[in-house]
Every structure is written in C-alpha cells, then in structure tokens.
Amino acid sequence: MTAPGPLANQLLALETALQTREVRSSDEKLRELLSPEFREFGRSGLAYTFDDIVTRLVAETDPNNNTTISDFSAEMLSETIALATYRGIRINQDGSRLLTNRSSIWRLDPDGKWRMVFHQGTATG
Template sequence: MPDLQAHLHALEVALQTKEVRSSRARLLEILAPDFREFGRSGRSYGLAEILAGLTTEVTVAKTAIEDFTISLLSEEILLATYRGIRFNDDGIELRTNRSSIWRLEKDGRWRMVFHQGTPAA
C-alpha cells in the first residue's frame, strides 16, 4: 500500500500545480466524470464548474500537504485525508482539512470522485 499512497499523494499534489490546473486533458485524467466537490467555502461544484474555474485561473497559490493518509474502503474505493496549507501573498497560512474519495476505474487509473475541504480549527 505504500506505493499506492505515494501515487495518490502525487496526484493530489499535481492537482495543486498550474500545469495540471490549466490543462483540461490532465484534469480529465485525474477527475472522474461524476466528480463532485464541497469546497472550503461551503459551495458545491460538479466537474463542469471545476473545469471552467481551474482552467481559467490566472495564478495558483503556493500550497503544501501534510499528514497524508489513505484508507481502503473496498478494493476499488479509497479515502485520502490530509491537511492542506495555502500560503497567501502576505505569507499567512490558511489550513484546511481535506478528504478525497478515489475510485479505481476500468482503465486501471485511480480517479477522484469526491473532494471536500473544511476550515481547520
């Protein structure tokens, strides 16, 4: 399972990069067609809103991931949890508890089907 944890950690990190966020093709490799997100703001987003928003971002904030863990829920479903840290232009850290549900697709790729961000206390 360490290899799978490293692989999914790499995908979560990739989703924070300008290279992936600006590429519809790369996002579609990682996000499932039925993807849904409950954002840190409390808003709900489907795949279409995520693609429209991310691919038009002008800047991408500096981020970090800590305490990344995965839990297998079944052979094809797993839960990833971590603390996300976003650094604003003033150097202030914005911490968010994050969880993602990943599904092993028929093509052998793990794709994210759900993501939630909750402000950390």
Template sequence: MDDRSRHLKQLEERLFDPAVRTSRPALEELLSAEFREIGSSGMLYTFGDIVDQLADGEPEGIARTLTGFELKMLSDTLALATYCATRRYPDGREVKTLRSSIWRLEADERWRMLFHQGTLTR
C-alpha cells in the first residue's frame, strides 16, 4: 500500500471514531462542504444532514472495522476508495456494508470526502 492509500485509509478510519463522528469541526476537516451520501438505507444525505444526524450520537459500544481497502486514482485530485465495513453491536450482532468514497484534494491541500455510499451485504 502506498503513502496516499495509507493516508486515505486512515481518514476513512477516523470517521469510525465516535469522537470525530459527533464533532462538527472534525467532520469539516474530513468532509467537503459539497459532500453527499447515499446511505445503506437508500436515503440521500447532504453535509448538513450528516452533521446533524451524527451530532445526535449513537448507542455506546458499537465497534467498527474496515477490511479490504482499495484505492483507485481517478485523477491527480480525485480518488475512489472501496472497502467492507463491519459494525459490531454490544449484543454480538454484526452489520456488514460495502463502502465506496470519492475523496478530493481541495484548494487547501487537504483530502476531503466528496461522496460516500454504503450498501448492505451479507
């Protein structure tokens, strides 16, 4: 895995951290103002929708892991990340999703997520 792949994987994993997920400043560092997400529910979310939803928090004890990370450069400033995410709940239940994100190198030389989609899998 090259340095750019490692860096973008680390940024994806930061979004798994409950402290980051509930912090507007942290989300502004990671998500583009133009961010859009198609969630595993099939709903479309904007940056504001996601920040508002995540600010409410989630149940404690949820653990997230990322496996099978791959990065494909679409241009010098756009990258497509794909991976499998697993959410483990305190009761032992697991939910797996295939994830894809488009990251953009923005004018301030920071990579920010522009688009994300999650699809439930088995």
C-alpha cells in the first residue's frame, strides 16, 4: 500500500537530510536517524553496520555531497515499517553524473521517530 502523502513527504525529508553535510558530519544527528540495528549494502557491493556507516560518514571530507533524489516513492510494509525507493543522482566535480537506485527500510520506533534500519544502493548503467 502506498504511504499516505504526509508520511511519504516526511520520509523524503529524512532521506534528503541524510544527504546533507550537516547531518553526515554529526554523530548525534546520524544516531537520531539511523537505528542501532542499521545495515547497508552500498553501491560498491560492500556491507556496512551501524558503527561502520556512522564512522565513515562523519569522516567524509567532501564538503558538498551533490546528491539529489528523484523518483521517490514510499510503500507501507506494515503499520510501522515503510519502504522508500528512489534514484540518487550525484553530480561529480567534473560534471559527470553517477546514478544509483536506492532503497531504504524505515521503522517507526516506540518513541514516535522514524529511523532507517536498512539501506541499499545499486549502480545503474
């Protein structure tokens, strides 16, 4: 079932926030958005745990991620679990584009906050 509009907008805002340098450089903000059980299969094919990804993102040196989100959609998997899918478009410094299909599973935790529990990036083309 498609997520209601307000929830889809909220999840899009959370995904967008995770692309910002402000969030990616903050251990505290990442811990607000990512569940301690978080796992990721990255675009590279590597697997990451919560600690791996927090350490990696905080250490990033690129001041501008230059990634935008297009074709976003959200589907409810249960009353407290949502699947977000989208295309990530990164513009490199040389002007080339890197396209990645992305999916995230978000869970509504007992404290009323949505936290990402899983993410996968798949290279396109």
